[in-house]
Amino acid sequence: MLEIQRGVIELNNEVIKLQDVTAGYKTVTGFKSILKRYQVVLKDINLTVSKGERVAIIGESGSGKSTLLKVIMGLLKPIKGEVYVYGKQIYKLPWRERVKIIRKIGYVPQDPYSALNPLLTVKHAISEPLEALGLKDEIIEQRVREAVKFVGLPQEVLNSTPDELSGGMRQRVLIVRALVAEPEILILDEPTSALDVSIQAQIINLLNDIYSKLKTTMITVTHDLAVAQYLADRAFILRNGSISEEGPIDQILSNPRSEYTRKLVLSYYVTSFKNNKSVGTE
Amino acid sequence: MTLPSLYSRIMRRNLRRTRFKIGVALTTIIVILSIIAPLIAPYPSEGYGYVPANASERKLLPPSTQFPFGTDALGRDLFSRVLTGTRTAVIQAVSVILISLLVGMIIGVCAAYFKGLIEVTLNYFTELFMAVPSIVIALFLRLTIGQGLHVVIISLVIAWWAWYSRIAYVYAKSIVELEYVTLAKLSGLSALKIIPRHVIRNIFQALTVQAISDLGSALLEASAINFMGLGLPPGSPEWGVILYEAITERGIEAFLFSPWLVVFPGLFIFMTTLGFSLIADPLREDLDPRLRRRWKLWF
Amino acid sequence: MVLAIQAKNLKIGYMDEEEQITWATRGVDLSVEEGESFCIVGESGCGKSTLASAIAGVLPPHALTMGKLYIFNQLVINESERNYNGIRGKVVSLIPQNPGTSLNPFLTIGDHFYYILRDVKGLSKSDSIKIAQEYLSKVGLGKDVLEKYPHKLSGGMQQRVLIAIALASEVKIIVADEPTSSIDANLRAQILNLLSKLVKEFKVTLLLVTHDLASASKICDRIAVMYAGKVIETGLTSSIISKPRHPYTRMLLDSVPLLGSKKSLNPLPGEPPSLVEDFTWCSFRDRCPFRIEQCSVEPPLIPVEDEPHLVRCWRFREVS
Ligand SMILES: Nc1ncnc2c1ncn2[C@@H]1O[C@H](COP(=O)(O)OP(=O)(O)OP(=O)(O)O)[C@@H](O)[C@H]1O
Ligand SMILES: Nc1ncnc2c1ncn2[C@@H]1O[C@H](COP(=O)(O)OP(=O)(O)O)[C@@H](O)[C@H]1O
Ligand code: SF4
Ligand SMILES: [Mg+2]
Ligand SMILES: [Mg+2]
Numbered sequence: 001m002l003e004i005q006r007g008v009i010e011l012n013n014e015v016i017k018l019q020d021v022t023a024g025y026k027t028v029t030g031f032k033s034i035l036k037r038y039q040v041v042l043k044d045i046n047l048t049v050s051k052g053e054r055v056a057i058i059g060e061s062g063s064g065k066s067t068l069l070k071v072i073m074g075l076l077k078p079i080k081g082e083v084y085v086y087g088k089q090i091y092k093l094p095w096r097e098r099v100k101i102i103r104k105i106g107y108v109p110q111d112p113y114s115a116l117n118p119l120l121t122v123k124h125a126i127s128e129p130l131e132a133l134g135l136k137d138e139i140i141e142q143r144v145r146e147a148v149k150f151v152g153l154p155q156e157v158l159n160s161t162p163d164e165l166s167g168g169m170r171q172r173v174l175i176v177r178a179l180v181a182e183p184e185i186l187i188l189d190e191p192t193s194a195l196d197v198s199i200q201a202q203i204i205n206l207l208n209d210i211y212s213k214l215k216t217t218m219i220t221v222t223h224d225l226a227v228a229q230y231l232a233d234r235a236f237i238l239r240n241g242s243i244s245e246e247g248p249i250d251q252i253l254s255n256p257r258s259e260y261t262r263k264l265v266l267s268y269y270v271t272s273f274k275n276n277k278s279v280g281t282e
Numbered sequence: 283m284t285l286p287s288l289y290s291r292i293m294r295r296n297l298r299r300t301r302f303k304i305g306v307a308l309t310t311i312i313v314i315l316s317i318i319a320p321l322i323a324p325y326p327s328e329g330y331g332y333v334p335a336n337a338s339e340r341k342l343l344p345p346s347t348q349f350p351f352g353t354d355a356l357g358r359d360l361f362s363r364v365l366t367g368t369r370t371a372v373i374q375a376v377s378v379i380l381i382s383l384l385v386g387m388i389i390g391v392c393a394a395y396f397k398g399l400i401e402v403t404l405n406y407f408t409e410l411f412m413a414v415p416s417i418v419i420a421l422f423l424r425l426t427i428g429q430g431l432h433v434v435i436i437s438l439v440i441a442w443w444a445w446y447s448r449i450a451y452v453y454a455k456s457i458v459e460l461e462y463v464t465l466a467k468l469s470g471l472s473a474l475k476i477i478p479r480h481v482i483r484n485i486f487q488a489l490t491v492q493a494i495s496d497l498g499s500a501l502l503e504a505s506a507i508n509f510m511g512l513g514l515p516p517g518s519p520e521w522g523v524i525l526y527e528a529i530t531e532r533g534i535e536a537f538l539f540s541p542w543l544v545v546f547p548g549l550f551i552f553m554t555t556l557g558f559s560l561i562a563d564p565l566r567e568d569l570d571p572r573l574r575r576r577w578k579l580w581f
Numbered sequence: 582m583v584l585a586i587q588a589k590n591l592k593i594g595y596m597d598e599e600e601q602i603t604w605a606t607r608g609v610d611l612s613v614e615e616g617e618s619f620c621i622v623g624e625s626g627c628g629k630s631t632l633a634s635a636i637a638g639v640l641p642p643h644a645l646t647m648g649k650l651y652i653f654n655q656l657v658i659n660e661s662e663r664n665y666n667g668i669r670g671k672v673v674s675l676i677p678q679n680p681g682t683s684l685n686p687f688l689t690i691g692d693h694f695y696y697i698l699r700d701v702k703g704l705s706k707s708d709s710i711k712i713a714q715e716y717l718s719k720v721g722l723g724k725d726v727l728e729k730y731p732h733k734l735s736g737g738m739q740q741r742v743l744i745a746i747a748l749a750s751e752v753k754i755i756v757a758d759e760p761t762s763s764i765d766a767n768l769r770a771q772i773l774n775l776l777s778k779l780v781k782e783f784k785v786t787l788l789l790v791t792h793d794l795a796s797a798s799k800i801c802d803r804i805a806v807m808y809a810g811k812v813i814e815t816g817l818t819s820s821i822i823s824k825p826r827h828p829y830t831r832m833l834l835d836s837v838p839l840l841g842s843k844k845s846l847n848p849l850p851g852e853p854p855s856l857v858e859d860f861t862w863c864s865f866r867d868r869c870p871f872r873i874e875q876c877s878v879e880p881p882l883i884p885v886e887d888e889p890h891l892v893r894c895w896r897f898r899e900v901s
Contacts, residue, residue, distance in 0.1 A: 060765045061737045073468060099470040107468055115461035119483050125462070129469035166852055167625060181469070196624040196792045201836035201846035223765040226838035230846075253841060263767070268840055270770035271761075271796040273822075 014087070015185055015217055016049040016072060021081035023071050038079055041067045042241045045081070051184075054211060054218045056228035056249060058264075059238030065221040066110060066189055068238070072219075073105060073187070074098045103129075106178030106216075110189040112170040116162035122173050123158040129181040147180045151206060168199035175206065185217040186210075192227055204230050225268050229253060237261050298564045305560025312554050316369040328358040329366030331517030342540050352542040354524070355531040364546050366519035371554060374431070374504040374520075375497045378438040383493050385439070386446025391481050393447075394454035395473065408447045416441035416503055420512040434504050434513035442500070449492055453485035495562030498555030505551055521547035583653065585754055585786040586613040586636055591648040591658065593631050593640065602645065603856045605631035607810035609648075610882075613803075615753075618780045618787040620797040620818075622833070623807035626853060629790045630678055630758050632807075636788060637675035637756045638665035652754070670701050674747040678758040678790075680739035684731035690742055691727035694749060701750045709749075716745040719775060721768065737764045744772060748779065754786045755779070761796060773800050794833050798822045806830050809853050809864035816890030826885060826897040828869050863894070871896045 022045075024038040041064045049055050059065045070076040071083060074090045083090055085105075090098050109115045116125050123144060130140045148155060151172050162170060171191065178186060191207065192200040204227065211218055220231045228235055228249060235252050237245040237260070245258045256262045323329045334340075337357030345352045351360035393404035419437035427433065457463065458481060466476045507513040508522030509529075516527055528536040528543035536543050588611040594604040605628035613619040623629050634640050635650060635658065650658035652668050677683040684693060694713035698704040704712070714724045720741040731739055744760055757776065761769040777800040779785045791797050797804055798818050805815040806827065814827040825831040828849075835847045851868040854860070862877040863869070869876070875895050882891045894900065 060767060062735050075464065075468075099468070102468055103470055105468070107465065109461035109465065111461060115465060117462045117480050117484065120479070128466060128471065132470040168852065177465070197794065198624060198832055198836040198848040199852075201838070201848035202850070204838065204846055205848070224838075225766065226840045229840060229843060230838055265840070267767045267770045271766060271773060271793075271799060272840060273795050273798065273837065 013051040014048050015051050015085065016047070016219075017082075017084040018045050018047040018071070019082040019084070021045040021071060021078045021083060023067060023076055023078040023081075025067075025076075040079070040241065042071065042078075045241075045243060047236060047243065049185075049217060049219060052215050052217055053234060054232045055220070056232030056235040057219065057221045057238055058223065058225065058228050058235055059221075060223060060264075063238045064241040065223075065238055067241075069107075069187055069189055069219075069221060073107060074102050103133075103181065104184045106181065106183030106186045108171070108174045108178050108186070108188045108191055110193075110221075112167055112174055112194055115174055116170060118162055121159055121161055122165070125162075126158070126173065126177045126180055129177065133181060143180060144176075147176045150179070151176050151210075166199075167195050168202060171195060171199075171203055172206070175203075175210075179210070179214075183216060185219065188218070188220045188231075190222055191220065191231075193222070193224065200227070207231055225253060225265060226272070237264070298567065301560050302564040305557050305562075305564075308553055308557030309561060312368055312557060313372060315365060316372040319365045319368050323359075323362035323365045325359040325362040326366075329362035329519055331358070331363075331519065333358060344540070345542055351546045352540070354527065354543060360524070360542060360546060363519055363524055364521065364550055367521045367524065367547065367550070368554075370431070370514070370518065370520045371501055371504075371550075374434055374438075375501040375554075375558075377435055378442065378500045378504065379493050379497055381435070381439045382442040383446050383489060386443040386448075387450045387482065387485075387489060389443070390447035390450030390452075391454045391477055391485070394451050394458050395477055395481060404447075405451065408444045408451070411440065411444035412448065414441055417507060417510065417512070420507045420510075424512045429513065429515045431514060434507050437507065437513075438500060438503060441503075442496075446489065446493070450485060450489060453488055454481050457481050457484050491562060491565045495559060495566060497562075498558040501551065501555055501558075521551050583615040584612050584651070585615045585617070585653060586611065586619075586788065587651040587654075588612075588632075588636075589649040589651075591632070591635065591650055592646065593628070593635055594645045595641075596643065596645060601857050604810055604859075605856060606635075607856075609807075609810075609812055611805065611812065611815075613786060613788060615653075615786055616780065616784040617803065618777065618789065618801045620789045620791065620801035620804045621807055622791060622794050622797050622804055624792055624853060626856070627807045628810040628856070629792075629807055633675065633756050633758045633788065633790045636754075637673050638663075638669035639675055639677075670697070670750060670752070672752055673754040673756060674750050674752040676744050676747045676755065676757040676760045678762070680736060680743055683743060684739060686731055689728055689730055690734075693742070693746060694727075697746055697750060712749050713745070716749045717742070719748070720745045721771060737768060740764060741768075741772070744775075751783075752785075754788065756788045756790070758790045759792070760789070761791070761793070769796065776800060794822070795837050806833070809860075810856055811864065811893065812891075813865070813893040814891065816885070816888065820888055820890050824901045826890065826892040826901050827865075827894045828871050828900050829865050831900060832868075865894075871899060 021042060022040060023042040024040040027037045027039050045068065057065050057068060067076065071078055072085070077091050085101050088101055090101055126144050126147065127140045130143060144158070145155060148158060153169070153172055153176065157165065157169065157173065165173065188207070192203050195203060208230065218231065220228065222228050232249050234247065235249040236243050237252065237258070239260055245252060245256065245261050252261060253265060256265055320326050320329065325334070328334055333356045340353050340357045342355055343349055343353045349359050349361060351364060354360055354363070389404055389408065393401045416437050419440050420433060423433045423437055463476060463480050466480055504513070505520070505522030508520050509526045511526050514520050514523050516523060524547045525544060532540065532543070588609050591606060591609045592604060593606045594602040596602050609632060621629050621632065635646070636652070638657065640646070640663070645661070646658050646663060647660055648658065649656060652672060655668060657663065657665050657668055691710055691713060695706050695709045698709035698712060710727065713727060717724065717726060722738065722741055722745070726734065726738065726742065734742065740760065747755055761772055764772065773796055776787055776789070780787050789797060789801060801818050803816065804818050804821045805812045806821070806829065807813065808829050814821065814825070814830050821830060822834070825834055832847070832849050838846060849868045849870070854864055854867065861879055863880045866872055866876050873896065880893050880895050882893050883897060884891055885897070
């Protein structure tokens with residue numbers, strides 16, 4: 001009885017669900033692209049994310065992490081398989097309808113240096129999602145100011161252009177932009193890998209703060225195990241485009257099941273400080 | 283302070299500034315002349331090609347105080363004709379470049395933004411037009427719709443827009459892959475807003491500099507079409523036409539016995555193109571990332 | 582012991598269009614012995630890359646210099662004069678920071694090796710390809726990359742190619758500017774091991790530039806911490822890591838996330854100051870919790886008793 005009830009609740013709470021998704025990029029362009037030849041990057045991915053969860057997708061460079069995010073956000077139609085966002089098969093919908101669902105996702109892209117139009121002010125960049133919702137100017141202005149205050153940026157940044165900002169400031173501006181339309185899911189692609197350690201720590205603290213206040217579902221993509229540990233409760237290990245391990249992050253880090261994850265954890269220690277609380281990787 | 287390096291840097295920049303200033307000065311003079319030419323020309327009606335009543339007395343006179351540039355075979359004052367030609371020159375060059383830029387930019391940017399079949403088709407189309415020489419189009423138009431300014435402009439635009447389309451496509455192609463375009467798409471903004479705001483704005487500077495440096499070539503090609511008698515009718519105030527008349531009426535002798543007929547219009551063509559390119563070159567240096575000094579080496 | 586690198590009050594600046602000078606390094610004193618692995622740690626914009634390129638001889642021509650720099654006792658920077666003849670590429674080689682912009686997009690990877698080895702060692706094409714293969718395999722790349730153009734490689738692969746190129750010229754000093762910043766943990770470990778092996782086996786001097794204190798501590802003998810163009814603390818790795826004396830170094834250590842223990846991260850708010858203005862006070866003043874009146878006067882380099890350890894802070898005793 002209890003089992004069934006739990007099952008029902010979980011079903012309702014599933015915000016993202018990928019079923020046997022295989023995806024990749026076309027290898028031929030131009031007229032020949034009709035041929036549909038693909039370089040497969042993701043193979044048979046199954047993944048569900050429930051409401052209010054914090055999930056990490058961990059993998060080496062080139063393992064297909066960013067590609068997976070593209071599939072989730074409706075930007076790359078999978079070759080095979082189904083993608084459900086809020087229970088809707090987004091790739092069965094035309095772009096206009098799809099965007100209405102995608103809007104519930106706030107996305108912070110991988111490279112803070114190419115994610116802001118160099119010619120627009122920060123204010124313009126942040127208000128764009130609200131503008132797309134068709135809100136009035138005064139309301140936009142007010143919400144932008146509130147959001148900027150929320151992440152602890154000074155109001156002056158609103159009038160600056162991106163090249164006056166450091167990497168950490170840019171990243172914060174991008175987080176504000178993602179949050180301003182009050183998304184239900186926050187997707188972060190390598191939120192700290194372009195930043196220095198102390199700025200990285202500031203951003204990690206900020207994201208944890210945001211989560212404790214807003215309880216948005218958070219999906220973090222990273223290759224840094226320690227960062228994942230701070231920003232997620234559950235993790236998927238991606239290897240060459242398939243999920244090789246899945247589970248609570250503490251268990252994955254302390255007691256990895258697959259050989260690959262174990263290697264990943266071990267190699268992490270080679271370049272990091274020794275930790276007194278030794279982890280059972282042996 | 284390191285004096286030698288500082289000195290060479292300031293010199294280099296000043297040199298660039300001087301070139302730019304000369305270019306601006308030349309171009310300003312030409313533009314002002316093009317506006318006030320009919321007012322300061324000593325024989326305004328002759329400037330527009332009317333043959334004066336006393337033509338037979340003043341055919342092919344060499345430069346003098348009365349006729350600073352001499353007179354042509356029909357007895358018209360060459361100074362007035364060349365001066366009046368300034369306006370045609372500016373109109374031709376500017377309108378050809380503006381129209382080509384507009385058409386090319388829209389097509390190139392759309393090809394880059396919409397991808398898929400649209401991209402393939404538009405690119406194919408662009409490539410088709412890149413192979414067409416303007417002279418051939420002008421010849422075709424001359425035979426079908428006759429002579430006139432529109433023939434010059436249309437034939438040059440047909441030959442030129444494809445280049446801008448190609449340049450716009452190449453620049454836009456790298457812009458549309460950037461994350462800010464993705465973010466705008468994800469927030470649900472329509473292409474109609476994204477394209478001008480994120481794509482065109484970011485390629486516009488590069489395209490404008492390209493356009494400015496092409497003004498000179500546009501003028502040269504327009505003059506060439508006119509020189510071959512395909513564009514403006516004889517008597518029109520246009521430097522190419524003046525040269526055409528000199529050659530058709532006097533043949534090779536024009537160079538030998540009445541050189542002023544070729545030298546003065548030629549000089550004006552040269553000075554105008556020089557002015558345009560002196561403006562464009564420093565701008566281009568500023569734009570080219572390899573020549574730009576202030577790039578950041580952050581992290 | 583031979584000094585491989587010695588800098589005396591080295592200042593390097595860049596002038597911008599408005600004739601403002603950004604002083605990226607502001608009086609650096611440094612001495613690195615032959616066969617040592619020395620590390621410069623600091624955050625983005627503190628002048629690490631500038632110092633690294635000064636040592637490798639690749640400062641852009643518009644950079645302004647003051648002070649002196651010796652490489653193996655040869656004076657390469659003497660106030661405004663720079664002369665790297667016989668040094669650049671032959672004694673020092675740089676692993677540059679931006680893999681994307683450091684490779685020529687029109688040359689294959691094999692050509693890159695050929696041109697560099699031809700210049701440095703006068704090798705023929707086939708010889709240089711052979712050497713290239715050897716070093717590429719050391720950084721975990723196959724020989725198939727030799728025919729490829731740079732844009733076909735991922736960021737991590739480009740960086741490894743650059744490392745292999747620097748190693749192949751077999752110089753005495755390797756300056757590595759953030760060699761592992763776009764590489765994940767697995768490969769990072771491999772490359773750091775390779776670098777430290779070079780130091781041990783071939784007596785190469787390694788100057789590692791990074792913002793990652795953790796990996797620095799793994800392979801370096803000594804560390805210099807830079808902040809806003811100045812070295813603010815320098816000493817043996819073990820003493821810097823276990824007993825940081827400068828509040829900034831301390832903060833850096835506190836900010837590194839540790840695997841397996843979710844200790845709280847305590848970064849100090851704020852960011853480094855702009856390098857245009859000239860400070861006559863401690864550049865860390867605005868972020869420093871230990872600040873006192875005296876800090877508005879330039880803090881001196883204070884030696885720590887009984888240790889080869891220098892700190893630029895008035896209150897270093899209270900910090901540790
Ligand atoms: N637009 C694209 N066109 C073609 N291939 C692509 C494209 N983007 C990525 N790829 C390929 O897909 C694979 C996975 O790339 P992806 O960007 O998902 O990696 P990632 O896991 O995010 O790595 P990183 O940590 O370096 O960002 C790579 O082999 C890459 O070359
Ligand atoms: N080639 C350059 N031209 C002008 N300014 C530069 C150049 N390289 C670096 N700078 C400036 O010098 C300062 C220090 O930069 P850099 O040495 O790259 O720091 P780091 O490597 O520590 O991040 C920065 O303010 C940067 O903008
Ligand atoms: S000198 Fe003063 S301000 Fe500077 S780090 Fe030390 S205590 Fe802080
Ligand atoms: Mg990625
Ligand atoms: Mg750097």
